Structure formats: C-alpha cells, structure tokens
Amino acid sequence: MNFTSPFSLALYAILALSLLGVPVGQAMIGGSVLYLYLKGMDMGTVAEQLLNGTYSSFLLLAIPLFILAATIMGTGSVMDRLMKFCNALVGHFPGGLAQVNVLQSVVFASMSGSALADAAGSGKLMQIMMTKDNRYTAGFTAALTAASSVIGPILPPSIPLVLYALVSGTSIGYLFIAGVLPGLMLGAVQMGLVHYLAKKRQFPVEPRVPLRELPAITRDAFPALMLPVVLLGCLYTGITTPTEAAGLAAAYALLISVLLYRSIGWRDLYGALLSSARISISIGILIAGALVFNYVITVENIPLTLSGFLASFDMSPLGFLLLVNVILLLLGCILEGSTIILVILPVLLPTGVALGVDPVHFGVVAVLNIMIGLVTPPYGLLLFMMTKIADISLGTLVREMVPFLVVMVGALALVTLWPDMVLFLPRLAGYTG
Template sequence: MPDPFVVSVVLIVALAIMGQSIGIAMLVGSFVYLLLKGLDPSIAAETLLQGLFNGYTLLAVPLFILAADIMNIGSLADRLLRFAQALVGRFRGGLGHVNVVSSLIFSGMSGSAVADAVGMGKVIITMMTRDGKYTPSYAAAITAATATIGPIIPPSIPMVLYALVSGQSVGYLFAAGILPGLLMAFLMGVTNAVMARRRGFPTDDSVPISELPQTTLKAFPALMLPVILLGGIYGGIMTPTEAAAVAAAYALVISVVLYRSVSLPGLYAALLGSARSTATIGILIAGALAFNYVVTRENIPEAMAGVLAGMDLSPTGFLIAVNLLILLIGCVLEGGAVLLIVVPILIPSAEALGIDLVHFGVIIVVNAMIGLITPPYGLLLFIVASITRQPLTAIIRDLAPFIAILILALAIITFMPDFVLFIPRLLGYTG
C-alpha cells in the first residue's frame, strides 16, 4: 500500500497543476490521507474549526480587504495620487517616482499588494502611458514592483497570516515592516531614477509648489488613516483586528460623508468584491489548517529540524537556505500558500537556531512578495498584464532591474536583524 502522506502530496500537486484552487486541493489531499490512515475524517473539520476559533486575528483579513476596496471605489486613491505627484512629479521620470510614493502611502492603508496594483495601479499606469511618455511594459513593471511594498508597510495581511502560524505579536510584526518597506521604496526610487536617465524618460508636468498646501489639505483625511491605525495599535488603544474594523469604517465615512464619492452600486460592488476575496483566502486557510494537521501527524517539522541539525547549518547559513528555498517556491506557489504551508515547517528549526521569529517573519513576507513578480506564477504579473494588455515577456524584461534591487533589499533585511527590529524594540519588544 502506498504511503498515505505521499499519496496526499501527489494528489495536492496534481490538482494544483490541473488548475484547482490550492486551498481545495489541500482539503481533498488531507481528507484522502485521513481515509487511507483509517482515521475519522471529521478530524479535518474539527481541526479547521479549532484553528478558526482560536484565530481571532484572522478577522483582520476581511476588514483590511474591505477598507482597501472602499478606498478604490471612492476618491481616496485619486487624492493620494495627486498628493504624491505634487511631492515628486517634478523630477525626471517623475511619474515613476509618483508610482513608488503612491504605493508607499497606499500600503499604509490596505495591507495588500493586489489591492495596490488593482486600485492605484490602474490610475498610475494610465497616467504614465498617456501621450507615449513611458512604454506600457515599463509602466506595468514598476507598478507590479512597487505593489510589493503593500504587505511590508503596516498594516499587512501576510503579516497577520504569519502571526497565525508563528504565534508572534501582530503589532510587533507590523512595526518590524516599517523600515524594510521604506528601504524597498528608496531602492526602487533609485532604480527608477537610473532607468529614467538611461532611457530618456521626460520630466513630467509638475504641480506648482504654491498648490502643495491645498493638495495636501485635500488628501489629509486619507493620509490620517495610517496615523490612526498605527497610533491606535501601538498606543494600546485597539488590537490589530479592531484597527482593521476602524480602517474599514473610517474609509467608508470619509468616502461617503466627507468626499461624497461613493454610490450605492459602488458600495455594493465593493462589498461583493471583498466577500469574494475573503472567501478565496478563507478556503486557502481552511486547506492549510487541515494539511498542517497532516504534516504535524507525520512529524515533518521535527524531521526537517533533524535534517538541518545534521547539516550543521549556522543561523546565517539557514537564512540563506530559506531565502533560496522560498524564492524558488514563490515562483510557482502563491504567497499565502507559502506562509501557511511551508513556513510552519521551518519555524521549529529557526527557533532551535536562535533566530528571532519577528525578524524571520519579515524575511519570509518579503520573499513571498518577490514571488508575486517572478515568473511563471507571479500574480502581480498577470494583473498588470491584463491592465496594459502587454505580453509577459516585455513586462518581465523591464521588471528584471526591480527584481534584482528587491533581492538586494532582502539581503540587507536578512543580514541586518537590528535594522528590522529597531522600531519594535523602541515599542518594547525584547527579542
């Protein structure tokens, strides 16, 4: 009789290759494993319910998704984009810099790379390609690259998922992402400046300095959202889950009452889109919880820890190996699946080597975000390709310098834990 675990893994891979949702594939594989082992299949349902019941922080996920969708249907994105243009639009390659800055600002509200690419991305790509100032492939490439900042700067949906599997504080994980996110934005801004000079990109129409106060005032309510969220979390006023609820409510109130830019059909579409996105993530989490039971029963984490111990890797060597592994897996597996399937296997080994798990979480999330822009399964690649109708080969060619600079940022984040943990330690983290 074939080994039930091997059958389970082969079935999951086969279903995924056939185009089935990875969450459903894991549920089917886990169910088949229980049947072959002669175990009660209701164990899968019990494990799922216990995982969701104890996962209070998971409530933050649909709320952050809803906040991002409301911002996209209102005028918040347009106001933030105008503010970013007023700040950096006057430099050569200015709209590329606007792309970076707008993603940096929007990332402090949505926590989602996809929300950034779909919301701000559509607008900025249209601006960049108007009048042929930038090639559509370059506009798509820099939009995909800058969207990776979204889940690094708090709030962050992937950080919430990592907290679920690692048991770490969501607040400290959010704080640990601030400096790495700023580093990524800075390096991409430098890359855009270099590309602008090499390719002769124009100096774009800039907003006069005299209009900057008025532009800032119009965007001020939207700019206050990250301040309210982070101030509330780190001031002990609200939990990250409560902050997610505040984000959704705040986005709705200022869009409807202050900006008056949301219609009932638009709100219905936002709610429907949020429900669909939440269902997709929910199925993935359900499958991961069931499959993690299978992995734990087979003692895979302990076996992996034993193999790594036999290799006598140093903490640095382990982190290098993890980076290579996640970068490779990220080419074919979606980031959420990486966080929920692969990371729980690695955490015991990281703990045994004395690696700080908050620092480790930032490394993992940055890796997963790079995976969103690497072929063949880079989700952001498909999103920007559908927006611009450009072939993937052209987008990937223009994206290569940004992938390289993000890997440089990943190396800095990996080998400088004090840089990553500086802000969490200011807030009381003792790791």
Template sequence: MSLTSPFSLTIIAIIALSFLGLPIGHAMIASSIFYLLLAGLDMGTAAEQILNGMYTNYILLAVPLFILAAELMNIGSMTDRLMVFCNAIVGRFRGGLAYVNIVQSIIFAGMSGSAIADAAGSGKMMQQLMTKDGKYPASYAAALTAVTAVIGPIIPPSIPMVIYALVSDASIGYLFLGGVIPGLLMALAQMGIVFFDARRLNFPVEKPTPVRDLPRITWEALPSLMMPVVLLGGIYSGVTTPTEAAAVAAAYALLISVVLYRSVSFGDFYRSVLASARTTASIGMLIAGALIFNYVVTVENIPQTVAAVLKAWDLSPTGFLILVNVILLILGCLLEGTTILLVVVPVLIPTARVLGLDVVHFGIMVVVNIMIGLITPPYGLLLFIMTRIAEVPLRDLVRDVLPFLWAMIGALVLITFFPGLVLWLPRLFGYQG
C-alpha cells in the first residue's frame, strides 16, 4: 500500500492529530471524513454511519447506565458497607487490608463494570485505609489498588464486554458468564503475590472482627451485596436484557442509597449524573469515531487482507492466539482500551472465526489483555490515575505493580490455552459454542 494512498494518509492524519492533542475519537472522525474526500465518496456517509451505529444499537444504552450505577454507589454508603463486610471476612489475616482490597474489587466488579470507576471510588477509599498510620507503603497500596481495579471489567457486568459484543455480535449474557472464572483467577493470582509480600514485608495484622458482629455487618451490607444478584439474575433468568439490567442496576443503586441508607442529597445526585454524562460523552465520541473509521477499514478490505496475510503464514489456532496476545499486550502499553476494542479487534475477529476459535473465549481473552494494558507502563491509564490519587512517583508505583503484572500475565496464559476456564459456565447455561 502506497504512503500516498487515501488509507495511508488517513492513518497518518489520525496519528498526527492525536500527537497534537486532539482526542482519539475526534481524530478518527476528522481523518475518516478526510478519507471520504480523497476517495471521492459521499462525505455524508460519515454522518450516516455514526447515526445508524449509534441509534440502531440498543446494546450501547448499557454503557451510560452501568457508569451511572457506579457513580450512584460511590456517592451513597453502599461502598462503605461493603468495605466493612470485606474487612470482617478477610481482615484478620496478615496483610488483611491488602486482601480486603482484592475482595472488595471482586464484589464491586459485580456492580460497576468499569475499572476506572472501581479505582476512583472504592479504590480511593482503600488507598486511604491502607496508608493510614503508615500501615502500608503508599506506592504498594496504590499498586494493589490499580491491579485490583482491573478485575472490575472481567467479572460481570463489564463495559468492555458490551463494546466487544457490539463489534463481534457475540452474546453479552454468555460473555458475562465467561468472565466469572477468569476474573476469580486474576484475583487468586493477586492474592498469591499479597501472601508472599505480607510475610516478606511483615505487613500488619488487623484487629479481628468479633464473630458476634458478623450477622449485623452482613445484614447491613446485604442490600449492597444483592445488587449483583438482581443484575445478573435478571439477565440469566430471561426477565431482562443486559441493557434493561443496566437500567435496573442504576435504579436499584439509587433506591438503596436514597431510601434505605438515606445517604444521598440532591446535590450528590446531580453531580453523579453530570459525571456519568461526561464519561459517557467521552466514550460516545470514541464509538462514533470507530464507527466511521471501521467503515473506512471495510471499504479498504483490511480484515480480508489481514486474514489473507495470516493464512499465508499458515498459523495454527494456538499460534494465532499467541500472536494476538503479543499484539494486544504491546498495544495496551500505548493505546486506550476502548480504542483497541473498536479499531483493532474487529480486524482480528474474522480470522479467529476462520480458525474455528470460539468468539466468547476469544472475547474474554481480548478483554483480559486490554485490562492488563491499563496497568502496563508506559501508558497504563490506571497508573496515572493512582499516581494522582496516592500522590506517589510513577517509578515507585511501577516497581510495585510489576510482580502483580507478571502474575496476571500468567493467569492470562491459562485463560488463553485452557478455553474450558472461560466456557464452562456459559455451557452450563446452554451455550452451544
């Protein structure tokens, strides 16, 4: 392909505009319109692709609703009560607060679907608890908070899985089920590092919660603990679609916070809606840019070209999975996860189908890769978020993240080469793939 071809100039324009500081979504929209101009195509196609993609995909409504649910939990006392419950369960062990950090992320994962929401909400609270009175080094607490936040979009619900379903036509329900065991496996890998570090660094043992207090603590946290049950129960019982379940989750979080816990003022609610709208708008611009850029990719037959190149390499399914993992781990160091899902993954899916790979297994592997990218230097979005929250140097944070990163890559290897870890639960619920 010539460097002066319309497609090559489009790629150059996207990179140039991004380096100049334009958000990637805006850069893709502007550059794709530039392609239509160079290729002599109707420039109104850009608006047509964006409008058709945005307004005919009912599934996209789940994204702002899951974001709103997470915001409502953060402003209410749901997160506080969950934290007390987690501390009562695992806080009594050496390094107890570190285990609490992991367990609360597992529970919170069943509510928000967003790693950033986890880190900015319950993660910020854990950072304060762990560093109080110098119990844990600030950089270690920040590193652990960053890596535990990664669990959020792997255990259902998951905003990245919603976006993957959009580009692959895979079932959201089965994707959600497929993420449960991999998410728990990632948490187990993190707990293994904490177990080793707790003894090596002599982490403190928290005061154990009296057994007689456990029923009361559990009862107070029960409404919060029931949210994943309400959310996932509605999906898998067939009562609600995933998008309707997201609306139920947001309504349930509001109901519990306002009526039962009485911990949300009108001002808090307004700010949470505003924050949700801003986050949704940024994701929406990315999706809009990807929709028109994917049209350009389709016109240029890029997926077929990539498939032909890979076929010429005579890759086996295993070889293809290794190649995809390497590509996604490298891209995760440099690009934002949603961009990878919307721009890169659609090019890989046709080849995965031709090789007979299961689309749900492939999707979970992709999402895990992208989540690991959130804590991988140099870009790692969660690393930058935690340096601001914890006010620690990036180099110290990266040093403490690396052992967890290697452990999570080890878990990714198991997820990649043992599809049964992903597909066991979906098949239990009738998945035929």
C-alpha cells in the first residue's frame, strides 16, 4: 500500500477529523472530497452520490419511522406496563430483577432497535431499580444492563439490519425474521447466567405476583406486545413494504399511546417528534458520509482486491466467517456499529458471497458481532455509557462484564457454526437461499 496515495491521505483526513471531534459522517465526506480533489475528479460527484444514495432509497425512510415509533412508546406509560408484565413473568425467579432486566430487553426490542437507546432508556430505569437499597451492586447491574441492551438490535425491528439491507440488497423481511431465534437465544443464555450467578451470590428474589393479577397485567401490556406481531405480520403477508410497515408501526404506537392508554399529550408528542428527528438526522449524516466514501472505495476497486486476496488463501465459508468474527469483534471495540455496517461490510460481503456464504446468515452474524463489540473492552461504546449512568469505574464494569462476554461469544459461535438456526424461519417464510 502506498502511504502517500490519494486514498491513504483521505483515510488520514478522516481519522484526523474524527479525533478532532468532527462527526464520523462529516469526516467521511471531508476525506472523500479530498480524495476526489487529489485524483483530479469532479468534486460535484460528492453531491451526486449524496442525492442518488439518500433520495433514491425508499428503504431509508423506514429508519426515522422505526425511531419515531420507539420514541412515542417510550414517552407514555407503555414502558411501565411492559415492565410490570416482565416482573410478573420472571421476577420471582432467582435473581428476580436481574431476570426482569434481560426479559425487558427482549420485550422492548420493538421499541428501539438500538442498543445505545435501550441502555439510555429502559436500561437506565433498571439501573435505578436494581441498585435501590443496595439489592444489587452498581457494577453487576451496569454490566447486565449493557449486555442485555445488545439483544434488541438482533430482534425486529432492527436498525442495524435495516442498514445492512441497504448496503447488501438483502430482503429486510427475511433479515428481520432471521434475527428472531439468535436474539431469543442471546436472551436465554444471559438469563441462564443470571440464574447461576443468583444462586452463587445469593441475589434477592422478588415476591411472586398473585395469579389473580396476571390477567389484568397481561391485558394492560397486550396492545404494546402486539407491535412486533403487527409489524412482522404485515411484512410476511405482503400487505406492506418494509417502509410502509415502519409507518404502520409508528401509527400503531401513536394510536395506543393516545387513544388506548391516554398517556401522552400534545407537548409529549412534540417532544417525541423532536427527539426522533434529532436521532434520525445523526444517522442520516452518517449514512450520507458512508455513501460517498463507499464510492471512493469502489473507485479504488478495494472489494475486488480484497476478494482476490482472501481467495488466494483458499478459505472455506466457515473459515471466512471465523475471520470476519475476529475482524468485527476488534472493530466493534473502537468504531460505532453503523459505521462498520455502512463502510466495512460492503467490502467483506462480496468475498463471502463468492465463497458461498448466505447473505442473510452473514448479516445476522455480522450484526451480532458488532453488538458484542459495543460491550468489549477497552473501548466498547456501551461500556463508556454505562460507567456514566452507573457512576462507576471502567475497571469495575469490565470485571463484571467478563462472564457475560463469555456466554455471548459462545452464542455467536453457535450462530456462526449453525447457519440453519438463522435460516430456519426465513425458509419457512419462503426464502430460497
């Protein structure tokens, strides 16, 4: 590699701008402009790629709509009702509130699709509940909250899987349903670990909710629990496109919050719209930067070069996936997940497909990798967020995080080695890959 080539200088510029605090999306646009200038190419290509990439993709509209649905459901009383439902189901198990923490991440998956949003929202609430009266240590609670937050983006609706569908051309419907079993398995292994640690450390158990109260609690939570059912039902029956399903999810969230639960007013709705707009804009800028930089990568012919390089090692599909696991786990420690999906995966995917790796299986494995990277020391973004939320040192959090990393990496290995677990439900829905 020529370290003074236009491409190398563009990478240096992106790195320097990022270190100076410039958002990654804008840094990628700046580096791409520098590359086109040094190559003597028309710098108007940047605007062309931005417009063609963002305005020609109907799928991109699904992202702000999913975010809006999540924000609306998180604004009213939906979260409280779902939390009561989770507590009624597993609160009386060993490590009661810790079990609730994991289950609520599974249930709340339909409300976010983002690990960072889960940790900042319902995760913060669980941190307060579990550490009250010193029932659980702040370090364990923060580690559990961080670990359980990675479950949501594997289950539908998943913003990372929407982004992967954007760059890979894979069906978002098949990707959503492919994430169901791996997401549930991730929740199951975490709950199993909590059960083991609860017995070992004598964690408290919550009082069992009387059986006569369960119907009322379930009835209160049922409309919110139906959101993913409505979403997936519309997708797989062909009633709506993914973007239309996202719009339906937002409308459904608004209807049950306003008409059924009557838990939000005009001021709350305005705040939800403003919050979702801010999040959508930040993701949009990142996507725009990635689209421009991906053009640079294509001009440099990097995907074909990398494909030829890896092909020279005569790798098997499994060997390639194991290599990708290592690469993405390392990158996940230092890069934001959306950046990896938009910039790194388009480079790796052609090689995988050429070797016979199924693109749906690859997408689920990659997203699970990236999510685990968020809680992997030393630079996992969720770790830094939880140290601030829990007001603890990074060392304390990392010590408590180790057992969760072990079981999550074990789950990742199973998903990698057993493609049929990922592809079983999509094939039932008609997928032929």
